[in-house]
Amino acid sequence: MSTIGLSASLMMGARSLAAQRAAIEATGHNIANVNTPNYARQRVPFESDFAMKTDVGQQGLGVVANNLQQSRSLLLDAQIPTNISTLAYLEEKGNLLSQVEANLGQPLDRLNSVASSQSVNSSDGLSEALDGFFNAFQALSADPTSTVLRQQVILSAQGVARKLNSIDKNLVNTQNQIVSQISQEVTDINSSLSDIAKLNGQISMIEVGGEVRANDLRDGRQQMVEELSKHMDLNTQEQADGSLTVRLGSAAGALLVSGAYSGNTASAATVKLAVDGAAPTLDIKSWTGGEAEIAANLDAVAPQPSAGTLAARIEGVNTVIGGSTAGLIQDFDRIAASLAALVNAQHAVGFTLEGSPLYATTGNPTFFDDDAVDGNPLGVVTAANIQLNSVVANDIRKIAASDTAGEPSNRANAQRIAQLRDSTAGPFLGGMTISNYYLTSVTGLGVNLRVTNNQKTTQDLLNQQLVNQRDSVMGVSIDEEMTNMIRFQNAFEASARFIATIDEMMQLINSLKR
DSSP states (O other): OOOSHHHHHHHHHHHHHHHHHHHHHHHHHHHHTTTSTTOOOEEOOEEEOOEEEETTEEEEOOEEEOOOEEOOOHHHHHHHHHHHHHHHHHHHHHHHHHHHHHHHTOOTTOOOSSOHHHHHOOTTSHHHHHHHHHHHHHHHTTOTTOHHHHHHHHHHHHHHHHHHHHHHHHHHHHHHHHHHHHHHHHHHHHHHHHHHHHHHHHHHHHTTTSSOOOHHHHHHHHHHHHHHHTTSOEEEEEOTTSOEEEEESSTTSOEEEETTEESOTTSTTOOEEEEESOTTSOEEEEEOSOGGGTTTSOEEOSSOOOSHHHHHHHHIIIIIIOBTTBHHHHHHHHHHHHHHHHHHHHHHTSBOTTSSBGGGSTTOOOSEEETTBSSSSOOOOOTTTEEEOHHHHTOGGGOOOBSSTTOTTOOHHHHHHHGGGGOOOOTTTTTOOHHHHHHHHHHHHHHHHHHHHHHHHHHHHHHHHHHHHHHHHHOOOHHHHHHHHHHHHHHHHHHHHHHHHHHHHHHHHHHHTO
């Protein structure tokens, strides 16, 4: 009777030993990497070896152990970086808005529908300083000759100016810190892109011919992509050679990594990133070539990052804080300029305690001016430079509380200045009062902060769900691995026993020849 024979059976046992050993080794590798980020568990796929036709029918020749396989979900691997970028953007945006809140000294995220002004009022905020200023003129109207009340007007006016100065300084300092962070972040991004390109080269080299897969290197590359996604939104596409093409933002975005190249002149299409411009037009541009060539090779990047910490920081610099033409700095410049224009115009038609028009005095001093022009002509007043004119600050008699010459007890002009709190004639406020314009600005910022925090909570839950789904596919379960180890160990022992049995049979046959 023809069968596969003892020699073939012995080889079948040897292949089984090798297969079970490989499976045990893969199990050990999984257990060792149970805490390795982004590690996808591996397994050795078994297949039945081909069969031979014998007198007893088709007899199999045992098992074949194929190349190691990863348990990965390509769909989840693509979705998670996108969601990581969104979450990182919301987290960083929330942090930056909170920093701005601290600069303003206002509780931006505690807004009530009717009591909004109460939410914005703070003993350390601009709203309180403005109220104090107008209240001081209201008090002065009750006793225009009072030196104490006149001094209170001086102090409250200086308080408003200093508060505006302080807010502008804090905003600019925060803005400069963010710009510094952006510059360092771009450097880190370029370094990460280079690392991904290097891994591309290693993976392509190992996987040439398609017979094996560089599983561990792929795990490391995926981890790098996800870390990079915290900085900005990416579009990735795996190529036939196993390399990963990385673009900024979308499939039509700037090509950052192509094969083993990143920002290298060896591949003219790939670029590095650089920071260009200043608020409120700071943006990310690309360049190629050596470091010395950056300034001469900056090119526009479209689209700009729209997610990740980089996008949040650029938005914070350009849109939230802004400059003379955008953002909070523009809003506070408008408040300062409108306050100066309204108060100066009304103060100019009044009369001082001495009975003279203020503008008839030496230097024609205004009430508020900028720190570059102390007196007339009035320069460009901003939140950064507004101050109480030194002529007024140094002589309380120069406060023009009267509207009639020679009537020091006249209070009409002080009353009119106090009533400016309700004026909608501010030249830069779009028909709003100063307080309402300020309230609109900061409550809008507060709504932004609240919405951002709510979106962040939702996005965090979504990210966690995706990560949990992927962990169920690729994560290492110690219980499962221990069970597999027992299975493979028993199979290994049985294979060894099978080999021993075949060996005994061969020895018995050999002994029959003696």
